[in-house]
Amino acid sequence: MRRHCRLWWPKQLLSNKESSSSILLGWFVTCSPSSLDIIAAFTCSEVLLSSYSPGIQMVSGMIQCNEGIIYGTWGSMPSVLEDKSKFSVLGLCVTDPTTSNGLMNGKEDDKKKFSEYGNALQEGGTDRKNNSRSCRCFQLDGSLRKSSQYVLGRSNWVLVMFDSPEQNDVGIHRLPKLHHIHWNGLTMSQYDVPVIIYETPSYGAHHFLLCHLGSNEQAKTSIKNPKWDTIILAINCTAAAKRIFETHLALCCHGAPVFQILGFDLHHALATLHISTLHWFISLVYSSQIQALAAFWRLFSIVDTTINLVCPLIEVTTISVIHVTPYTKIFLWLVRPGRFPSGIWLEIIGCQSNSTASPSADFTDEITSYKESLHLKDFNREKSSSLVSALHSNYLSIGSSISTVAHGILIGQRMSSMRSILLPSPMPWTSMHYKESIGAFVMIHLLNAL
Amino acid sequence: MVIFSISNARYTYVHDQKYPSKDVDIHHIVSRRSNAKYLVYATALLVLACALYLYVLKGKSISFVYYSLLFDIFLVKLLLGKPVKKESVVIMPAFGVQLETHYVSGKVIRYFVPIDNILKPVLIECVTPVTCYWTLSLIIRGESEMVLVFKNLRPPVKMLVHVWKALCAATDSKEETCTHAE
Numbered sequence A: 001m002r003r004h005c006r007l008w009w010p011k012q013l014l015s016n017k018e019s020s021s022s023i024l025l026g027w028f029v030t031c032s033p034s035s036l037d038i039i040a041a042f043t044c045s046e047v048l049l050s051s052y053s054p055g056i057q058m059v060s061g062m063i064q065c066n067e068g069i070i071y072g073t074w075g076s077m078p079s080v081l082e083d084k085s086k087f088s089v090l091g092l093c094v095t096d097p098t099t100s101n102g103l104m105n106g107k108e109d110d111k112k113k114f115s116e117y118g119n120a121l122q123e124g125g126t127d128r129k130n131n132s133r134s135c136r137c138f139q140l141d142g143s144l145r146k147s148s149q150y151v152l153g154r155s156n157w158v159l160v161m162f163d164s165p166e167q168n169d170v171g172i173h174r175l176p177k178l179h180h181i182h183w184n185g186l187t188m189s190q191y192d193v194p195v196i197i198y199e200t201p202s203y204g205a206h207h208f209l210l211c212h213l214g215s216n217e218q219a220k221t222s223i224k225n226p227k228w229d230t231i232i233l234a235i236n237c238t239a240a241a242k243r244i245f246e247t248h249l250a251l252c253c254h255g256a257p258v259f260q261i262l263g264f265d266l267h268h269a270l271a272t273l274h275i276s277t278l279h280w281f282i283s284l285v286y287s288s289q290i291q292a293l294a295a296f297w298r299l300f301s302i303v304d305t306t307i308n309l310v311c312p313l314i315e316v317t318t319i320s321v322i323h324v325t326p327y328t329k330i331f332l333w334l335v336r337p338g339r340f341p342s343g344i345w346l347e348i349i350g351c352q353s354n355s356t357a358s359p360s361a362d363f364t365d366e367i368t369s370y371k372e373s374l375h376l377k378d379f380n381r382e383k384s385s386s387l388v389s390a391l392h393s394n395y396l397s398i399g400s401s402i403s404t405v406a407h408g409i410l411i412g413q414r415m416s417s418m419r420s421i422l423l424p425s426p427m428p429w430t431s432m433h434y435k436e437s438i439g440a441f442v443m444i445h446l447l448n449a450l
Numbered sequence B: 001m002v003i004f005s006i007s008n009a010r011y012t013y014v015h016d017q018k019y020p021s022k023d024v025d026i027h028h029i030v031s032r033r034s035n036a037k038y039l040v041y042a043t044a045l046l047v048l049a050c051a052l053y054l055y056v057l058k059g060k061s062i063s064f065v066y067y068s069l070l071f072d073i074f075l076v077k078l079l080l081g082k083p084v085k086k087e088s089v090v091i092m093p094a095f096g097v098q099l100e101t102h103y104v105s106g107k108v109i110r111y112f113v114p115i116d117n118i119l120k121p122v123l124i125e126c127v128t129p130v131t132c133y134w135t136l137s138l139i140i141r142g143e144s145e146m147v148l149v150f151k152n153l154r155p156p157v158k159m160l161v162h163v164w165k166a167l168c169a170a171t172d173s174k175e176e177t178c179t180h181a182e
Helices: A011-015 A046-051 A059-075 A079-084 A097-105 A107-123 A128-133 A142-150 A217-221 A227-236 A238-254 A259-303 A305-324 A327-335 A370-382 A398-410 A416-422 A434-449 B034-057 B062-080 B157-171
Strands: A004-010 A022-029 A035-045 A087-094 A156-163 A175-183 A186-188 A195-198 A341-353 A385-395 B002-007 B011-016 B025-031 B084-092 B096-103 B108-114 B118-127 B132-140
Touching: A004 A011, A004 A175, A011 A035, A011 A195, A022 A156, A022 A227, A022 A238, A035 A087, A035 A175, A035 A227, A035 A238, A079 A227, A087 A175, A175 A195, A195 A341, A227 A238, A259 A305, A341 B084, A341 B108, B002 B157, B011 B157, B025 B157, B034 B062, B084 B157, B118 B157, B132 B157
Parallel strands: A004 A035, A004 A195, A087 A156, A195 A385
Antiparallel strands: A022 A035, A022 A087, A156 A175, A175 A186, A341 A385, B002 B011, B011 B025, B025 B084, B084 B096, B096 B108, B118 B132
């Protein structure tokens, strides 16, 4: 069975200087039987985890504490993401060159074990735990054996290695490479897993949004939710997951008193109070503007009876436009366009060739025949390589936004779709922080006063 | 490394393959405007020279030169106004299809479609009262409109066929032709 596997890797981990093996945390997204997306959120150092729990000496206690942290982090994720995939330990990251060399030497044995496990699974008499324990990577290094307690007994986990700059062709310092996957008792070695590097989204700075064109309501109800939405949602939750994980780690390991939790409630209450005050103030400003505008138009209706006929229509239209226009968000959009993405695109960094690939000839001549290109395609198919790309966001400019709105109006789209261009989706990670709200509100108020 | 290319008077099709085809398959449609550019510039210079001649020797008003300048600007803008340099289709079988529009100014507009959202690439013959041309579009899941692969350029069908075949291979679509018998 060949699964289509992709590895999503945060950019911050490329510059990580950890020298020991780390525990990889994130999401496994399997929305279809033939594909597997490994979304790495962050790593947790085994040394760091040990130093946080000086009082817990037993291995089972450490695992129990780890499970509690994982469960707490999982319970805090959006429900849409929880239905598709759960935040969990993904596997191990190996950074030791000697361990990498040992793993490289053992790759042929992994192939044999893969076929053996396949046969054993067909017979149906295989124990999953024994398969995990009999994996060769546990017998190589002491630190790796120590870290294996976090993945021992799990049915799904991966081992990720890093290529040195001399080994990889792309030039990235710590490029991850998926060594093998343990999936439901099977051990699979896959050499051409593409790697996608993404910048971890942060509140108020940037996030990713999969762009959907003006889809009509009838088609939307019958849409089977594509798995890319789950992937993008998981990537947008990486920063939140890390923050919640660290909070739960501190609470669980240090036995923090209860007032810290009350302190989070107070912070939440203060934020809510600020936003409520802001909304009340904005409503007051809107009311004043509406009253002044109504008086202004009434004055004109006294002067001219012709205007009096058109006055109610213009008044209603103008007031509606004033109500509908989200001034704060327009200002934020102009100042920080990164908060309003309009799609994603992939920048191809290069192709990472694997060490087992045979060296290819250097084609210096330009081939113009189509048959020869077909032959070259067949030759390239034998070569083992994996694509390395970076995930980016598209941003709408003013001209693009206006043309999109005009196009929507001309083809008879509903007015609500115009809001989706200016307003971000109501997701928790894009909630506006109260400091930015107050700052933007003050700026807009000053502009209106001029 | 360029593998395969077709050229005609207006466009050049390039099948770029600097990466393995199972990972990335890039197709370019490059706009060729060198000859037309020189012709337009020569015409503009000729009109300006005539206007200057009439002003200097025949005593015409200076506004005639201004009108000629405006006409030249209008002519250049009309004939060379399309700033698109090339349009590219980047097919990544593990991810999707990325449509790129490269402008002369260096700006690039990209639109990425996940591979699971592409229902079918279609070659459609468009008939208008004055002409007939082919377009390559993608039928996307959940969208009411088809997405044009080449929005600004209009390459001939012999170039579109290669891109269409590559898209069909990436999306596991059958290369079938549909003839309306009605």
